[in-house]
């Protein structure tokens with residue numbers, strides 16, 4: 001076995017950069033699409049009656065019970081079966097988005113359910129419509145509760161995107177496999193690939209952290225002004 | 241001469257949860273300026289009645305009207321129809337409900353809690369809504385706290401913000417659910433004073449409580465409930481309440 005050769009990475013840096021860019025592109029698109037799906041599904045599940053909630057449960061249990069690679073194969077090989085032919089990259093984005101939407105929907109639903117019931121009712125009682133109550137009272141509050149679970153799910157999404165290499169999408173892992181095939185230097189290549197994933201995840205986590213700090217800013221400032229308030233915080237009524 | 245309709249009129253209202261009749265055939269008229277103490281043991285149906293009157297809960301039978309306008313369920317040619325959400329929302333600001341849990345909006349400052357519904361629901365300009373909020377907070381002795389978030393306020397202060405939020409909508413009727421229950425006992429005197437001030441301003445009010453002593457201090461009419469039914473309805477002034485023993489017997493109907 002030859003010794004660890006870091007120069008290989010420099011030589012192949014353009015490949016890595018290309019793969020990283022492709023991964024970012026796919027992840028951002030899948031996140032936006034998947035989150036939008038998730039929001040719609042979560043809101044639909046609050047329609048009156050038991051059916052909408054049941055349908056969401058079935059949808060999410062089905063998707064969450066299979067590995068992403070299987071969901072990907074079903075969509076990738078299933079679409080042509082129904083006469084739908086899409087460029088592989090779109091199949092990749094849609095598959096990731098659909099798979100993750102089940103998780104996002106449950107997280108969003110959970111954040112809404114976690115709000116004390118009285119918040120919605122007090123908005124309705126002053127005469128706000130359900131939409132106004134959502135916009136002015138519910139949404140700003142769930143946003144804060146949504147950041148931590150959404151961040152975790154999105155970090156998983158970044159890592160799951162590596163599975164797309166199995167349908168020959170030229171993202172980061174795929175580039176790694178090509179480089180390995182050309183050089184047989186698996187350790188160097190996958191160390192470099194790891195470093196890029198690590199950078200992507202760190203950046204995402206940092207962004208989420210900033211967002212969270214911003215959405216908590218008024219509270220943090222108020223606690224600074226009134227230290228006794230910090231003690232009240234833990235006793236805040238949660239309603240029934 | 242014009243006939244002034246009752247501020248609130250409840251006719252034969254019933255509401256069941258499964259087999260339990262939480263409110264059982266209740267009729268009640270409240271005229272302008274009246275302060276009604278609604279009393280009854282825990283579980284007697286006071287909150288449920290309040291929630292039906294304010295349209296938060298859909299009742300099974302009976303009618304509610306606010307200043308003569310039907311609210312919730314209407315009878316058209318002998319057939320009952322549930323009003324649309326829009327029809328009901330138009331009347332909601334007329335009822336200023338102060339929840340037992342207050343339900344202030346924790347992501348908004350005290351003054352924004354009072355401004356936002358005026359702007360969103362009544363379409364008041366921000367300036368107008370702010371002026372109204374400042375005036376109410378000053379009246380309630382809270383002007384120094386206007387930019388605090390709810391959890392930075394004491395229980396009594398939160399309650400006054402919740403009251404101001406309801407008052408800002410210019411309600412025809414204020415409804416309080418157990419206004420003393422979330423407070424330290426030493427603050428009860430403060431609430432009594434506050435409710436009396438509101439009464440002096442001519443506010444029509446329904447005050448739900450399970451404490452007889454508190455009810456007699458703040459109201460000029462007592463309505464007592466037991467097992468979903470009204471078992472007593474009478475004036476407090478001049479009436480010898482102790483000998484009436486409203487909760488003990490159902491012979492007052």
Ligand SMILES: Nc1ncnc2c1ncn2[C@@H]1O[C@H](COP(=O)(O)OP(=O)(O)O)[C@@H](O)[C@H]1O
Pocket residue numbers: 257260262280281282283284285286287288289
């Ligand atoms: N949403 C509900 N579902 C089922 N039962 C309820 C509900 N709300 C109230 N009840 C029942 O109705 C009865 C009256 O309750 P409530 O109106 O809260 O009484 P009070 O306010 O006088 O203490 C109680 O027996 C209570 O358990």
Ligand SMILES: [Mg+2]
Pocket residue numbers: 286287288418
């Ligand atoms: Mg109650």
